[in-house]
Amino acid sequence: MPRPLQSPHKELRFTRSGQAPLFWVGSAVLTGVAVTLLACALYRTENPTLPHPAWALVPLALALAAAHTAIRLTRHAYLILTPLGIEIFPFFRPSHGMRLVYWQEIDLAAFDPPLTRLTLHHNPEQTSGIHLSLTPIRRDRRHLLATAITGRLTKAAPAAQA
Numbered sequence: 001m002p003r004p005l006q007s008p009h010k011e012l013r014f015t016r017s018g019q020a021p022l023f024w025v026g027s028a029v030l031t032g033v034a035v036t037l038l039a040c041a042l043y044r045t046e047n048p049t050l051p052h053p054a055w056a057l058v059p060l061a062l063a064l065a066a067a068h069t070a071i072r073l074t075r076h077a078y079l080i081l082t083p084l085g086i087e088i089f090p091f092f093r094p095s096h097g098m099r100l101v102y103w104q105e106i107d108l109a110a111f112d113p114p115l116t117r118l119t120l121h122h123n124p125e126q127t128s129g130i131h132l133s134l135t136p137i138r139r140d141r142r143h144l145l146a147t148a149i150t151g152r153l154t155k156a157a158p159a160a161q162a
Contacts, residue, residue, distance in 0.1 A: 012081040012148055016073040016091070016136035023070035030063035078136050081148055086120070088132065101130060109149045115142040118149070 041053035080087040085102040108121040121129040
């Protein structure tokens with residue numbers, strides 16, 4: 001269960017909900033396999049070569065794991081835009097591998113035309129930076145992320161020039 005937000009009005013959260021449908025489909029297929037194995041058990045007396053109904057536990061356990069992963073991808077953040085900067089959470093062990101990139105560290109944010117990758121450049125020569133895949137974020141949410149980041153950087157640019 002995620003912790004309650006201290007000031008949710010000051011941040012934008014983007015989850016990995018673009019990856020969740022794959023796990024939901026996998027969970028549904030594995031559930032179907034488990035139900036099929038259980039249905040085969042009804043005819044096991046007539047055909048003893050059919051698998052034992054206990055074999056349905058394997059795909060059922062995998063289906064539950066896939067559903068749990070899908071829920072986790074939908075609920076937990078991938079990127080959070082805060083007043084301090086951009087918080088980046090990895091897929092595995094996000095509490096330990098979280099990275100905060102301050103707005104002052106970002107010189108330019110570049111998006112690929114189909115909005116599948118974000119590059120945060122640290123210098124004007126664009127020789128150092130961070131590449132982030134945007135495919136975990138749902139397609140209809142990526143333009144919101146692009147608008148928020150470019151808006152924040154253009155708002156911060158006049159203050160840096162002054």
